[in-house]
Amino acid sequence: MKKAIYITLSIFAFLLVALVATPFIFKDKILERVDREISESVNAQVHYDFRNISLSVFRRFPDISVTLREFGITGNPPFQNDTLVHVDQLQVDLNLWSILFADTPSLTGVHLDGGSIYVKVLEDGQANYDITYPSESEEVSEGNFEIGIDLIEVKNLDFIYNDRSLGFIMALGNVQLEGKGDFTSDQYRLPVTMEALIADVTYDGTNYLKNKTFKGKTAVDVDMANMKFAFADGDFQLNDFLFDLYGHVALPSDDIDFDLNFEGKNNSFKSILSLVPGIYTESFSGLNTSGTMDFKGYFRGIMNEKSFPSFDIGLKVVDGMFQYPDLPRPVSEVQLDMQIVNTTNNLDLTRVHIPTFSLNFGSNPISGNLLLENLVTYDIDGRLVGKLNLEELTSIFPIEGMALKGMLDVNATAKGRYDSVANMLPAVNAKMLLSNGFIKSDEYPAPIEKLNVNANIINNSGKMTDFLVDLSKFEFELEDEDISGNMQIRDFELLQWDGAVKGTVDLGKLMAIFPIENTIMEGKIHADLNSKGSYKDIELERFDRLDTRGSLGVEKFYFTSLDLPQGIRINEALADFIPSRINLNKFDSRVGESPLTASGFLSNYMNYFLKENETLQGQLTLQSSKFNVNQWLTESETTEESSELTVIELPKNIDFTMSVSAAEVIYDNLNLKQVKGNMTLKDGVLSFRDASMNALGGQLVMNGAYDPRDLTAPKFDFNFNVIDLSIAEAFDKLNTVKVLAPVAQHLTGKFSTKMDFSGLLGQDMMPILSSLDGKGVLRVLEAAYQNSPLVQSVTNLTRLNDTNTLQFRNLNLPIKIDNGVLNLSPVDLRLWDYQANVQGSTGFDGSINYLVNMQVPAGKFGAQANNLLATISGTEASTSTLIPVAITLGGTYGSPRVGLAGGNSIETLLTNALKSRVNAERENLQAKATEQFKAAEDSVKSELKSRAEALQDSAKREAERKVSDTKDKAVEEAKNVLKGVLGNRAKPAAKPDTTKSGN
Known part of the structure; x- marks a missing residue:
C-alpha cells in the first residue's frame, strides 16, 4: 500500500514539475513562433519587450497563457504618429499542443487589462486599423491563427473612434467587458456584460452624448453562417435611465x-x-x-x-x-x-x-x-407660451455668483409650410418681451440694469414678402453708460433692413460680469451707426441704394487670449461709415510689443459681412517705428530659446493693397532698417513690389510672392537686387548662404547680385534647401580669402608657397541653383595671380564638388621643379613654362578632400607635364581632366536630386501631419475629458508574477 502511494505521489510530483518546467523549456520556441506570426501578419510597428513576457500553464490549464506587459501598435505612414493600440497588460491563452506541434496555433482566450485604442479614418477612407498585409489572391485567406476563443475579458480600456470621412467621433473611457462563448461554432450564444463612460459622441459637428455612464448586460445569439446577431432581453443603463433592447441585426450582404x-x-x-x-x-x-x-x-x-x-x-x-x-x-x-x-x-x-x-x-x-x-416641406403647427420671472428662476436653477431680475414673456405660434420654390413660409406670430432686466455679478460691484428687449416675428399671410422681424427696442445701462438700438427686417426675399445703434460699451465691465476663461478684454467702444438697405441690392451690386452711416470709435482697448497671447492694444481708433466704404481715419495701436499706426479704407464690406464667398477689399497705409515679426511667428507656450517659426496662413477672401513703412523690423535673426514697400494680399497670396530695406551692411530690393495656400507646401518666389551686402554678415545671418556658399565663412568684403530665387518653405518658415531653384550673377568688387581649411589643403597638395591668401577683384560669377544644388558655370578668373578656370557645385547637404584648372609657371614650384627641369634632357621648358594643374575639391568645406587630376603627386604631375612638351599638350591634359570631372559630377548630381526629392516628400509628410493635427482638436478634447474623469481612477495593485524565469 505504501509503495503504491509513493508511486502515485512520484507520478504526481513529476507531472507537477513538468507543468512548471514546460513554459521555460519551450519558452524560446513559443516566443519565436509568436514573433514570426506577428511579423508575417501585421503591417505596422509592433512594440513589445521580450523581458515583459511571461508564460504559465496554471492560469488557464490545460492551455498555456502568455502575458505581455506594455504592448503597442503604431501605424505606418500616414499614421506613423498615431498609436493604434497601447495595452498595459495583455494575456492570451493558446492551446499548448497547437503551439508546439500543429501548423496553426489555436487562440482560446483574450484578457486585456488597461490601455487605449485609437481608431482613425481619414477623409479618403484610409484607416489606421488596416494593418494586415494584402492577399495576393482575391480569395480571403484563412490566416495563420485558428480561433477557438471561449473567453474575452477587457478591463480599464479607453477607446476613441475618429472617422473624418463621416465627421463622426466617439470616445469611451474605462471600458469593462466580458464575453463567453464557443467562438469556433457557426452558431453560439454569447453572454456579454459591459460598462463604460461615454465621454463624447459627435456626428457632423453636433454633439449627441457627452459625459454619460453606460452599463449593459445581455446575451447575443450569433449565427455566423447568416451573419445574424440576435439580442435577448437585457438590462441597459445610461446614467440612471434604464432600458431594454431586443431583436436582431443581420448583414446578409x-x-x-x-x-x-x-x-x-x-x-x-x-x-x-x-x-x-x-x-x-x-x-x-x-x-x-x-x-x-x-x-x-x-x-x-x-x-x-x-x-x-x-x-x-x-x-x-x-x-x-x-x-x-x-x-x-x-x-x-x-x-x-x-x-x-x-x-x-x-x-x-x-x-x-x-x-x-x-x-x-x-x-x-x-x-x-x-x-x-x-x-x-416642413409642414409645421406649433405653439410656445410662457412667462419667466428671472429672479424666481434663479431660486430653481441657481447661477453661482450671479443675480438676475426681470420678467421674460414669450408667446409664439407657427403654422403652415416652408417652400422656397413656391415662396411660402409658415404663418408666424412670435413675441418676446424682457422688461426691467437686471444682472449683477459678484465679480463687479455695479449691475447691468434697465435691460429691455422687445422683439416680434410676424408673418400672418404665409408669404415671404410679408415676413417681419421687429427688434423695436434693445437697451441697457452700466454705470451711467448706456447703449440702445433697434432693427427691422422685412420681406424674406428682399431682406430689407433698417436699424441703428448708439451709445458706449465698457468691455472691461462686461467681461467682469460675463468672464471668458483665459481671456482679457478691456476698453470702450463708442458707436453711432445707422444702416438701411436690402440684401437684394447687395446681390445685384446696387451699392448706391445702401445707406450705412455714422461713426465707430475705440479707446484704450486691450485684448489677449490663449490664441493671441501677444496681445493687441488700440490706444485710439476712429472709423466713419458711408454706403460705399469704411474710412479708417485713425488707428494708433500696439500689436504685441510693436507700435503700429494705420489709415485707409475698406470697401465691399456689406457683401463681405452678409454674403458667403465675398471678398473684403481695402487700401491701407501701415507705419511702425519697430516691428518684431518673430513675436507673431512663434508658439506662445515656448520660451525664447526653444521657440520656432510656424507657417502663417493667409485669408483668401481679403484683397488688400498695403503701403508699408517701418524704421526697423526684426525677423528671425535679422535686423532690417528703413523697410519700405508695397504689398498686396489677394486670394491667399502675399505679393511684394519694390520692397526695399537696409540690412547686412547693404541694401536689398525685392519683388515676389509668399504663397501658403497649400499649408503642407508653402511656396515663395522672389527676385532680389542685392547691393553691397557684407559677405561675413550674410554668412552669419543667412542659413542658405552657410550651406550653399560656405566659402563665405572666410571671405571679407561685400557682394552684389541680381537673382531669381524660389522654393518651398518648411513648417518653421525656413526654406527647404533641397527645393531651392534660382539663377543670377554674383558680383564681388573686392574680397579677401584666407585662413580656410580649403586653402590649406591646396597648399599642402601643390606645395605652392603663396597660396595662403586670395585676393578677388571685379568678379562676376554666373550661378544657378537647381533642387538645392548651387552650380557654378565655368568661369575664368585669377587665383593667386595664376590664370584659372573654376566650375562645380555645392549641394544642399553641404557637399562641394569643384574642378580648378590653373596654369602655374614651373618656377613657382620651387627647387623641386628646377631639379626636374635639369634632369629632363631635350626639353625646351624653362622656369616660366606653364604647368597645367587640375585640382579637384570634394567632401565638405569644413572637411575638404583635395586631389590632383592627372597625377597622384605633384612630382608625377610635373614629370608628366614636362615630358609631354607642356605648351603643346596642356590643353589636352586639362580637357581630359574636365571630361572626367563632368562624368563624376553627373553621378553626384543625380544622387543629390534623388535625395532632394526624398527630403521634399519627407517635409511634405511632416507638414501634412502638423496640418492634420489641427483637425484632431475634437479628439484631443475628448481625450482631455477622459483624462479629467478617469485621471484619478484607482487601479488594483499588480500581483507579483511568479511565472517569470527570474522568480
Whole structure:
C-alpha cells in the first residue's frame, strides 16, 4: 500500500514539475513562433519587450497563457504618429499542443487589462486599423491563427473612434467587458456584460452624448453562417435611465437588416432627468423628484444608400416634478407626450408630434405643442407660451455668483409650410418681451440694469414678402453708460433692413460680469451707426441704394487670449461709415510689443459681412517705428530659446493693397532698417513690389510672392537686387548662404547680385534647401580669402608657397541653383595671380564638388621643379613654362578632400607635364581632366536630386501631419475629458508574477 502511494505521489510530483518546467523549456520556441506570426501578419510597428513576457500553464490549464506587459501598435505612414493600440497588460491563452506541434496555433482566450485604442479614418477612407498585409489572391485567406476563443475579458480600456470621412467621433473611457462563448461554432450564444463612460459622441459637428455612464448586460445569439446577431432581453443603463433592447441585426450582404425593439424599465421622471446636461451631478442623488415616465419604440428595416429603417420612438412624462435640495421653488407639473415616427424607408418622411408639453417654473407656467409632418416641406403647427420671472428662476436653477431680475414673456405660434420654390413660409406670430432686466455679478460691484428687449416675428399671410422681424427696442445701462438700438427686417426675399445703434460699451465691465476663461478684454467702444438697405441690392451690386452711416470709435482697448497671447492694444481708433466704404481715419495701436499706426479704407464690406464667398477689399497705409515679426511667428507656450517659426496662413477672401513703412523690423535673426514697400494680399497670396530695406551692411530690393495656400507646401518666389551686402554678415545671418556658399565663412568684403530665387518653405518658415531653384550673377568688387581649411589643403597638395591668401577683384560669377544644388558655370578668373578656370557645385547637404584648372609657371614650384627641369634632357621648358594643374575639391568645406587630376603627386604631375612638351599638350591634359570631372559630377548630381526629392516628400509628410493635427482638436478634447474623469481612477495593485524565469 505504501509503495503504491509513493508511486502515485512520484507520478504526481513529476507531472507537477513538468507543468512548471514546460513554459521555460519551450519558452524560446513559443516566443519565436509568436514573433514570426506577428511579423508575417501585421503591417505596422509592433512594440513589445521580450523581458515583459511571461508564460504559465496554471492560469488557464490545460492551455498555456502568455502575458505581455506594455504592448503597442503604431501605424505606418500616414499614421506613423498615431498609436493604434497601447495595452498595459495583455494575456492570451493558446492551446499548448497547437503551439508546439500543429501548423496553426489555436487562440482560446483574450484578457486585456488597461490601455487605449485609437481608431482613425481619414477623409479618403484610409484607416489606421488596416494593418494586415494584402492577399495576393482575391480569395480571403484563412490566416495563420485558428480561433477557438471561449473567453474575452477587457478591463480599464479607453477607446476613441475618429472617422473624418463621416465627421463622426466617439470616445469611451474605462471600458469593462466580458464575453463567453464557443467562438469556433457557426452558431453560439454569447453572454456579454459591459460598462463604460461615454465621454463624447459627435456626428457632423453636433454633439449627441457627452459625459454619460453606460452599463449593459445581455446575451447575443450569433449565427455566423447568416451573419445574424440576435439580442435577448437585457438590462441597459445610461446614467440612471434604464432600458431594454431586443431583436436582431443581420448583414446578409452589403445591406444591414435591423429589427430592434427598446423600452424603458422601472424608470421614473428622475431617470430621464439624469440625461439632461448640468443636472446629473454629484448632488443628483439628493434631488427631490416625483412623476412617471414611459419610453419605448422600434427600429426596423434595411439600411443602405437608398433605404433607411422605419422607426417609432415615444416618450411620455406625467406629473413630473424636481427640486434641488435647500432651494425654495421646484419645477412642477411637467407633462410631456412626444412621438418621433417614420413608417416608410425614407428618412425625409419623419414625423415629430408633441401634443403635450407644459411645466411650471415656480409660479410661472410654460406650455406648448408641436407637429412637424416631414423634413421636406416642413409642414409645421406649433405653439410656445410662457412667462419667466428671472429672479424666481434663479431660486430653481441657481447661477453661482450671479443675480438676475426681470420678467421674460414669450408667446409664439407657427403654422403652415416652408417652400422656397413656391415662396411660402409658415404663418408666424412670435413675441418676446424682457422688461426691467437686471444682472449683477459678484465679480463687479455695479449691475447691468434697465435691460429691455422687445422683439416680434410676424408673418400672418404665409408669404415671404410679408415676413417681419421687429427688434423695436434693445437697451441697457452700466454705470451711467448706456447703449440702445433697434432693427427691422422685412420681406424674406428682399431682406430689407433698417436699424441703428448708439451709445458706449465698457468691455472691461462686461467681461467682469460675463468672464471668458483665459481671456482679457478691456476698453470702450463708442458707436453711432445707422444702416438701411436690402440684401437684394447687395446681390445685384446696387451699392448706391445702401445707406450705412455714422461713426465707430475705440479707446484704450486691450485684448489677449490663449490664441493671441501677444496681445493687441488700440490706444485710439476712429472709423466713419458711408454706403460705399469704411474710412479708417485713425488707428494708433500696439500689436504685441510693436507700435503700429494705420489709415485707409475698406470697401465691399456689406457683401463681405452678409454674403458667403465675398471678398473684403481695402487700401491701407501701415507705419511702425519697430516691428518684431518673430513675436507673431512663434508658439506662445515656448520660451525664447526653444521657440520656432510656424507657417502663417493667409485669408483668401481679403484683397488688400498695403503701403508699408517701418524704421526697423526684426525677423528671425535679422535686423532690417528703413523697410519700405508695397504689398498686396489677394486670394491667399502675399505679393511684394519694390520692397526695399537696409540690412547686412547693404541694401536689398525685392519683388515676389509668399504663397501658403497649400499649408503642407508653402511656396515663395522672389527676385532680389542685392547691393553691397557684407559677405561675413550674410554668412552669419543667412542659413542658405552657410550651406550653399560656405566659402563665405572666410571671405571679407561685400557682394552684389541680381537673382531669381524660389522654393518651398518648411513648417518653421525656413526654406527647404533641397527645393531651392534660382539663377543670377554674383558680383564681388573686392574680397579677401584666407585662413580656410580649403586653402590649406591646396597648399599642402601643390606645395605652392603663396597660396595662403586670395585676393578677388571685379568678379562676376554666373550661378544657378537647381533642387538645392548651387552650380557654378565655368568661369575664368585669377587665383593667386595664376590664370584659372573654376566650375562645380555645392549641394544642399553641404557637399562641394569643384574642378580648378590653373596654369602655374614651373618656377613657382620651387627647387623641386628646377631639379626636374635639369634632369629632363631635350626639353625646351624653362622656369616660366606653364604647368597645367587640375585640382579637384570634394567632401565638405569644413572637411575638404583635395586631389590632383592627372597625377597622384605633384612630382608625377610635373614629370608628366614636362615630358609631354607642356605648351603643346596642356590643353589636352586639362580637357581630359574636365571630361572626367563632368562624368563624376553627373553621378553626384543625380544622387543629390534623388535625395532632394526624398527630403521634399519627407517635409511634405511632416507638414501634412502638423496640418492634420489641427483637425484632431475634437479628439484631443475628448481625450482631455477622459483624462479629467478617469485621471484619478484607482487601479488594483499588480500581483507579483511568479511565472517569470527570474522568480
